[in-house]
Amino acid sequence: MISFYPGPSRVYDDIPKYVKEAHASGILSMNHRSPEFMTLMKRTVTLLRQKLRIPKDYTILFTSSATECWEVVTQSWITNKSFHLYNGAFGQKWYEYTNKLKPGATALPFGRETTLNPGQALFEGSENVICITQNETSNGTQVSNEIIRSIRTGSSQHLIAVDVTSSLAGIKLDFTAADIWLASVQKCFGLPAGLGIMICSPAAITRARAINNRQFYNSAAVMADMMLKWQTSCTPNVLGIYLLMRVMEKVKPIGSIHKITETRYRDWINIVGKQSKLRHLIRNEAVRSLTVLPLEADEKTIRKVKNSAKANGFLLGDGYGDLKPTTLRIANFPAITDREVKALMKFLRKH
Numbered sequence: 001m002i003s004f005y006p007g008p009s010r011v012y013d014d015i016p017k018y019v020k021e022a023h024a025s026g027i028l029s030m031n032h033r034s035p036e037f038m039t040l041m042k043r044t045v046t047l048l049r050q051k052l053r054i055p056k057d058y059t060i061l062f063t064s065s066a067t068e069c070w071e072v073v074t075q076s077w078i079t080n081k082s083f084h085l086y087n088g089a090f091g092q093k094w095y096e097y098t099n100k101l102k103p104g105a106t107a108l109p110f111g112r113e114t115t116l117n118p119g120q121a122l123f124e125g126s127e128n129v130i131c132i133t134q135n136e137t138s139n140g141t142q143v144s145n146e147i148i149r150s151i152r153t154g155s156s157q158h159l160i161a162v163d164v165t166s167s168l169a170g171i172k173l174d175f176t177a178a179d180i181w182l183a184s185v186q187k188c189f190g191l192p193a194g195l196g197i198m199i200c201s202p203a204a205i206t207r208a209r210a211i212n213n214r215q216f217y218n219s220a221a222v223m224a225d226m227m228l229k230w231q232t233s234c235t236p237n238v239l240g241i242y243l244l245m246r247v248m249e250k251v252k253p254i255g256s257i258h259k260i261t262e263t264r265y266r267d268w269i270n271i272v273g274k275q276s277k278l279r280h281l282i283r284n285e286a287v288r289s290l291t292v293l294p295l296e297a298d299e300k301t302i303r304k305v306k307n308s309a310k311a312n313g314f315l316l317g318d319g320y321g322d323l324k325p326t327t328l329r330i331a332n333f334p335a336i337t338d339r340e341v342k343a344l345m346k347f348l349r350k351h
């Protein structure tokens with residue numbers, strides 16, 4: 001079965017080999033304060049920086065999931081208010097999660113066909129946190145680097161946190177345009193679940209240290225201090241970090257990956273455009289995600305296409321939440337091979 005599910009998703013074929021290697025190397029039984037572990041951490045962070053073009057002065061931190069990153073953002077950076085710009089289920093969940101811990105959260109929902117107009121947004125106060133879901137996995141929309149940059153320009157007194165769970169390592173991101181970029185590895189990284197990543201600007205680290213909340217399971221100030229020694233506050237997912245290092249060694253730089261993602265996206269749009277019953281859920285081309293393709297049809301067609309795909313060896317993503325009965329989703333993630341993409345395209349052409 002070839003998985004086109006947008007998370008957890010197809011993992012790289014080399015994963016079993018890397019797992020064996022990790023075991024043979026002894027790293028899995030090494031203390032997380034040992035020089036061997038610190039070398040692994042340093043190399044992983046260095047490779048992430050190189051391959052994803054993360055600025056030198058940004059700090060990379062590890063958690064266990066993107067959801068945990070939402071929690072760290074809330075506890076370590078939100079003192080008063082947070083503003084949540086979202087148009088789908090993940091952005092809404094992030095808002096709800098935050099609001100339970102810090103009731104000053106403000107929901108700023110927008111339509112999924114809407115191109116955000118940053119000029120219209122006014123974020124009151126100062127030193128608050130603006131939360132944006134860059135790639136909304138539930139409905140296949142995205143917020144462009146340019147829009148994030150202009151939100152930043154208009155609200156430099158706030159920190160900007162961006163959920164890039166289903167786009168980090170799949171497309172080029174302009175890290176200097178925001179302060180906290182969060183994700184997990186079971187989507188575009190092609191890795192098994194169990195590791196979250198936060199990429200933090202110098203301003204984010206300075207603010208976390210000034211707020212200095214250190215009482216939580218994972219507090220950003222503590223994590224940043226530990227990372228200065230290439231360590232983590234608790235025993236981390238060493239296998240996950242090892243696998244991330246090996247995958248980062250192997251993948252092309254993000255510029256090349258972005259080109260592949262974009263080319264495949266265009267090919268998908270072409271194929272979908274020729275379908276009689278299925279169509280892209282999002283009409284506004286400017287907001288379509290490059291990494292998650294949501295296709296819409298009547299319930300019967302969706303059921304039929306998914307079942308028939310399964311019988312032919314393709315696992316397609318279910319629609320998410322309210323969209324479940326009338327949509328399906330196709331992941332356009334780097335770990336999926338050209339051959340697999342072509343095979344699914346051929347299958348869809350015949351339908």
Ligand SMILES: *Cc1c(COP(=O)(O)O)cnc(C)c1O
Pocket residue numbers: 007064065066067068090133135136137163164165166183184185196
């Ligand atoms: C998958 C996903 C999450 C949740 O990720 P976990 O690692 O399961 O916590 C959060 N946000 C977005 C946009 C996602 O696609």
